Amino acid sequence: MNIVLTIHHHLDINAGAPGAVCHLLLEYKKLGHQARIYSFDDLPGWMPEKAKQVVFPYFVAAHINQLARRERIDVVDASSGDAWVWATTKRKINSTLLVTSSHGLEHTYHLELLEEARRGNLRLSWKYPLYHGGFHLWEVATSFRRADLALFLNRHNLHYAVQELSVKPEQAKIMANGIPSTFHNLPFEATPTAGDEPIRIAQVGGYLLSKGVKYAALALNAILARYPRVQVTFFGTGCSADQVLADYDTQIRARIKVVPRYTHTELPSLLREHHIKLFPTLSEGFSLALAEAMACGLAPVVTSTPGPLEIVQDGHDGLVVPARDPQAIKHALERLITDRALLDKLRRNAHAKVQPYTWSQIAQQRLQLYEEFSPSRELGN
16 A cells, blocks of 8 residues: 555654654554655744644645655545645545544543633633634544544544534544554563552653643642652653642652653653553543553553543553542542552553554554545445
8 A cells, every 4th residue: 555644743753643653654664555654844944833733734735636646645644634625635536545533632622621721720822712722623623524534542532523523423433552562561560569668650741731730739749748658750741840840849849750851762661660650631532651651560540531541441450530630639549559459450450451552453453444445445446
């Protein structure tokens, strides 16, 4: 197959959505397919990032049309909102399958931002409804409606798209993310049974309101004050340690470590000797950081948001708490800190749970869907 992928970000295999697309590209090439990615890296370097967001769908349309004049394109697998311009003319290329892939549905994320604003935790700019809270949502909805195949990371996003965005149910499918080979079949180290051995909690990902960090801080302040052997590390915050520590009481800051950035391949070693993965997110598609932490043998404490619920089963391989509930987060962490047998059980089950989520398997599953929905198959080519 000749496959074109798009992503409205700069390429970075260490990042979430861009990393997922990079891994798919590598797997497709390993399987003998021709594949390329159009990204923000292909736009002029002088162009402001906000301008790139607006221009990118037009760039994608122009370049796919140019490419199609030189060679046959079997699949365009575009991130949500990227290919709506090209979709208006794609029927001229009947043999090309158009896939729109969600990396976390923008509409449900938008609703969570509005809720945070309503609670007084966030002040949205007056400009927000003009693009991100307005036109961009229309771009995303249009790209899904015009696709031959719409891929979502969780059931809630799929159902929302069908019910609210008029996506055809027969063309909507769930497709998970994967974990890199460096995270697969890592050795599992049992939880220390001695009560004086420290318990280490990890939060992996950007230090953002949408990740529920303010609610987690309320819980962690109480946990660290009560349990002097507990330590917390923030990985990949994308901001300074001072910004993170500002949410924490002075007397407990010595037991908090902040790693603003890391190389993706380093994460298994960075997470070694950590036991709990705290993931208090408010909106998520299918978290790569969550799956990777589970692969490293951490027991997840997650909010009952659609993305985590695709992976974590409460009481079996993690603990699930309501979103925006610091007291529930505190109680869940306390259970694991005080019951090391339970912590060890959840860690072992979490480690086993994500082993099938390899990028090789995910790539093959996507390719099967490409074949199933291919217009060429319908045309008998």
